[in-house]
Amino acid sequence: MSTAIDRPGSGHPPIREQISRLPDSKIRTISLKGAGRPDLIPLWFGESDEPTPDFIKRAAAAALAADHTFYAPNSGVPELRAEIVAYMNRTYGLRVALDRITVTTSGMHGIMLVMQALIDPGDTVAVVGPVWPNCRETVRVLGGAPTDVTLRERDGRWHLDSQELFDACGPRTRAIFINSPGNPTGWMMSAAQQAEILDFCRRRGIWIVTDDVYARLVYDRDPAPSFIALAEPDDAVIAVNSFSKSWSMTGWRLGWLTAPADLVTDFAKLNEYNLAGPTTFVQHAGAVALRDGDAYIGDLVERLRRRRDLVSQRLSAFPRVRFAPPEAAFYAFFAVAGEPDSVAFAERILAETGVGLAPGAAFGPAGEGYLRLCFASSERSLSAAMDRLEPYLS
Amino acid sequence: MSTAIDRPGSGHPPIREQISRLPDSKIRTISLKGAGRPDLIPLWFGESDEPTPDFIKRAAAAALAADHTFYAPNSGVPELRAEIVAYMNRTYGLRVALDRITVTTSGMHGIMLVMQALIDPGDTVAVVGPVWPNCRETVRVLGGAPTDVTLRERDGRWHLDSQELFDACGPRTRAIFINSPGNPTGWMMSAAQQAEILDFCRRRGIWIVTDDVYARLVYDRDPAPSFIALAEPDDAVIAVNSFSKSWSMTGWRLGWLTAPADLVTDFAKLNEYNLAGPTTFVQHAGAVALRDGDAYIGDLVERLRRRRDLVSQRLSAFPRVRFAPPEAAFYAFFAVAGEPDSVAFAERILAETGVGLAPGAAFGPAGEGYLRLCFASSERSLSAAMDRLEPYLS
Numbered sequence: 001m002s003t004a005i006d007r008p009g010s011g012h013p014p015i016r017e018q019i020s021r022l023p024d025s026k027i028r029t030i031s032l033k034g035a036g037r038p039d040l041i042p043l044w045f046g047e048s049d050e051p052t053p054d055f056i057k058r059a060a061a062a063a064l065a066a067d068h069t070f071y072a073p074n075s076g077v078p079e080l081r082a083e084i085v086a087y088m089n090r091t092y093g094l095r096v097a098l099d100r101i102t103v104t105t106s107g108m109h110g111i112m113l114v115m116q117a118l119i120d121p122g123d124t125v126a127v128v129g130p131v132w133p134n135c136r137e138t139v140r141v142l143g144g145a146p147t148d149v150t151l152r153e154r155d156g157r158w159h160l161d162s163q164e165l166f167d168a169c170g171p172r173t174r175a176i177f178i179n180s181p182g183n184p185t186g187w188m189m190s191a192a193q194q195a196e197i198l199d200f201c202r203r204r205g206i207w208i209v210t211d212d213v214y215a216r217l218v219y220d221r222d223p224a225p226s227f228i229a230l231a232e233p234d235d236a237v238i239a240v241n242s243f244s245k246s247w248s249m250t251g252w253r254l255g256w257l258t259a260p261a262d263l264v265t266d267f268a269k270l271n272e273y274n275l276a277g278p279t280t281f282v283q284h285a286g287a288v289a290l291r292d293g294d295a296y297i298g299d300l301v302e303r304l305r306r307r308r309d310l311v312s313q314r315l316s317a318f319p320r321v322r323f324a325p326p327e328a329a330f331y332a333f334f335a336v337a338g339e340p341d342s343v344a345f346a347e348r349i350l351a352e353t354g355v356g357l358a359p360g361a362a363f364g365p366a367g368e369g370y371l372r373l374c375f376a377s378s379e380r381s382l383s384a385a386m387d388r389l390e391p392y393l394s
Numbered sequence: 395m396s397t398a399i400d401r402p403g404s405g406h407p408p409i410r411e412q413i414s415r416l417p418d419s420k421i422r423t424i425s426l427k428g429a430g431r432p433d434l435i436p437l438w439f440g441e442s443d444e445p446t447p448d449f450i451k452r453a454a455a456a457a458l459a460a461d462h463t464f465y466a467p468n469s470g471v472p473e474l475r476a477e478i479v480a481y482m483n484r485t486y487g488l489r490v491a492l493d494r495i496t497v498t499t500s501g502m503h504g505i506m507l508v509m510q511a512l513i514d515p516g517d518t519v520a521v522v523g524p525v526w527p528n529c530r531e532t533v534r535v536l537g538g539a540p541t542d543v544t545l546r547e548r549d550g551r552w553h554l555d556s557q558e559l560f561d562a563c564g565p566r567t568r569a570i571f572i573n574s575p576g577n578p579t580g581w582m583m584s585a586a587q588q589a590e591i592l593d594f595c596r597r598r599g600i601w602i603v604t605d606d607v608y609a610r611l612v613y614d615r616d617p618a619p620s621f622i623a624l625a626e627p628d629d630a631v632i633a634v635n636s637f638s639k640s641w642s643m644t645g646w647r648l649g650w651l652t653a654p655a656d657l658v659t660d661f662a663k664l665n666e667y668n669l670a671g672p673t674t675f676v677q678h679a680g681a682v683a684l685r686d687g688d689a690y691i692g693d694l695v696e697r698l699r700r701r702r703d704l705v706s707q708r709l710s711a712f713p714r715v716r717f718a719p720p721e722a723a724f725y726a727f728f729a730v731a732g733e734p735d736s737v738a739f740a741e742r743i744l745a746e747t748g749v750g751l752a753p754g755a756a757f758g759p760a761g762e763g764y765l766r767l768c769f770a771s772s773e774r775s776l777s778a779a780m781d782r783l784e785p786y787l788s
Contacts, residue, residue, distance in 0.1 A: 011596075011626055011627075011629050011630070011654070012601070012628055012629060012654055013599040013600075013601065013630055015511045015512060015657065015660060016510075016511060016512065016513070016514055018514070019510065019511050019663075019664065020660060022660070022663045023663075024659070024663060025663070025666055028468065028666065045465060047464060047465055051461035051463050051464070052461075057458050057459070057463070060458055061455050061458060061459075064451050064454055064455060065451070067445035067446075068645065069446040069642070069643065069644070069645045070441060070445070070644055071439060071441055071644045071645055072645060105499060105647070105669050106669045106670060108667075108668065108669045108670055109668060109669035112669065116410075116413065117409040117410060117413050118410060119410070120410055120412070121515050121537060134666065134667050137667040138667050138668075141510055141664070141667055141668075142536075143514070143515060143537070205407040206407075207406070207407065232405055233405075234406055235405050235406060236407055248463070249463065250463070250464055250465045251462065251463045251464045251466060251673065251674030252463065252673055252674075253499070253670065253671075253673050260406055263409065265418070266409060266413055266414060266416070268422075269413075269416045269418060269419070269531070270413065270416075270535065272419050272422065272528065272531075273416065273502075273506075273528050273531040273532050273535055274502065274503060274506050274532075274535075274668075275499050275500045275502045275647060276500060276502055277647075278647065278673075279646055279647050279672075279676055280645030280646075281645065282673055
């Protein structure tokens with residue numbers, strides 16, 4: 001049949017420039033270079049090497065056997081929403097109303113729904129980084145623009161200067177995005193600084209999007225401080241949560257939003273017009289994860305603490321490495337003297353040692369010069385990785 | 395703490411006007427009115443009353459037991475993409491390349507990804523309706539505007555006037571959205587008309603988004619004609635598919651896109667920046683559904699044919715009913731003389747009989763005056779529903 005089109009090279013008109021310009025995830029890109037390598041030690045993804053615990057898998061199998069295979073309500077399965085309320089209340093000492101909760105198809109999709117609710121083309125979001133890259137690109141998909149606000153490494157800790165954040169907020173700033181405890185830095189914002197930022201945002205009418213997915217993976221307290229614990233129910237604060245990290249459920253795609261109650265119908269509509277909601281029997285398993293999962297999280301944090309200590313000790317012994325030990329989450333984020341190009345360095349390490357690290361440039365300009373190592377792997381894997389890395393970091 | 399905010403009634407700034415203005419799904423709205431009613435016969439959702447068949451549930455349980463609980467590649471699990479290629483090739487007689495396939499978290503989310511790729515604010519999409527409402531609202535979420543193009547009921551069949559469609563395409567029209575076989579009408583576009591529209595779109599540089607989720611639920615052939623079978627691989631045609639209807643997997647949230655190969659990296663990025671991708675073990679079950687599911691679909695179509703005949707016979711006997719018997723899909727879409735307000739009429743029927751129908755107004759202005767009945771329920775339920783409806787339709 002006729003293909004009478006005069007564009008060279010392609011039979012179809014272009015897609016949006018905004019979308020063709022989206023960068024690849026530099027984590028996904030380097031991981032593809034290592035695919036299939038038999039000696040690979042993959043420490044690039046933000047994911048534990050442990051499969052999901054059995055009690056959650058059993059709950060999913062039971063929900064399947066009970067034929068929970070039909071459409072579910074847009075805000076989520078009632079049993080799961082009730083467990084989320086109970087979880088939020090016992091974890092943060094709150095009294096959250098059920099209609100503040102929307103179940104989402106991962107923490108990531110929670111962020112997409114929030115940005116769809118807030119971002120008109122031309123709006124900006126102040127993003128505190130280095131931070132995992134996706135939140136920035138989500139804003140760009142919607143025609144908005146992220147503004148970078150940079151954490152500073154000082155005296156072996158990461159710090160945010162509140163005034164720098166406030167100065168980055170202009171007339172089109174609709175939201176501040178803060179991931180604390182933070183990926184990739186392991187930084188954790190204090191409740192005092194959260195109160196200061198909340199006060200600023202109240203005065204300026206700016207939303208706070210608080211990505212709390214590492215809230216339980218903390219080494220000196222439980223949970224991490226969260227804006228959601230400070231805020232009034234109708235404050236402009238939306239907390240994003242995920243089952244991926246604390247319950248080792250990355251591949252399940254399940255999370256939730258806690259937001260002012262009057263937004264629940266808006267988020268229900270956005271769920272409907274994006275994808276209806278998460279897999280129904282996965283939601284039933286999520287209810288069991290929340291109900292019975294605190295012991296698992298406690299054990300996971302102890303395993304992660306040993307792994308953090310192992311990696312910290314080894315990294316500290318390497319003279320070229322500069323490293324702020326993480327207060328939370330499961331990443332070591334370290335700079336190597338004389339290696340300013342993180343993508344090239346991570347690719348060289350992968351090619352020559354088979355250890356898969358994420359380049360710091362993946363986390364925004366402030367991450368350049370760093371490498372991220374996810375230490376949610378067995379001590380045996382981590383020790384082997386450290387042995388292989390030693391000649392490159394010494 | 396201080397809540398020194400001077401907006402009355404709410405402690406937070408508003409969300410986007412575009413989002414607060416989104417209508418509720420009129421199907422979801424009426425379904426909430428019937429929730430918990432013991433004598434309810436729910437025929438409002440586009441969903442079979444059969445749970446997912448055992449061979450697919452077993453595949454999901456096996457994938458869970460095999461610890462397929464980790465992140466998966468953004469374009470989809472390789473085993474599933476390979477089965478999709480095999481399915482497309484044997485179903486349509488094509489030779490589809492693997493890189494034309496992107497796995498999506500439902501057909502609905504496939505549409506969202508496509509619209510994110512195509513729609514800048516102010517762009518328009520010509521939508522042929524009456525049609526299920528979500529595609530219109532997805533365009534609005536992204537700041538675009540749907541343009542309605544109306545099917546006409548004539549001589550007991552639904553027809554699309556191609557010239558009306560062409561006249562609706564202006565300088566900002568980026569895409570035409572066609573759902574054939576169509577929900578709610580059961581209309582099916584001929585291959586000849588598809589060729590005519592493809593030719594127009596090639597000349598005008600307009601994308602065709604073809605929603606093929608009912609492609610296998612057809613009563614006089616298999617599959618329904620699809621643009622994807624007519625188009626060259628790099629034509630501006632994107633086919634949306636879903637596991638929901640043909641494999642009775644509505645609650646699983648799984649679908650796929652077939653698109654020009656050069657878009658596969660764009661869709662991978664959009665998957666990443668929306669939600670990474672569908673649940674990993676659900677994707678493994680989807681591969682088994684495609685590999686082993688043709689016999690199930692054949693049996694399902696036979697069951698649906700009997701149900702369609704039952705509903706058609708009963709409806710035809712009611713003097714106030716005007717009804718074009720569906721050529722495909724699993725809906726009866728009928729008008730009732732003297733009942734111009736479909737929402738009020740559906741609510742009255744629900745309140746007085748316990749039969750849950752979707753009001754035609756849910757499907758756009760052209761649907762007003764109609765009711766949609768999903769006949770993917772047991773003959774016993776359908777007979778009971780018809781008995782209860784008889785006094786209202788006679």
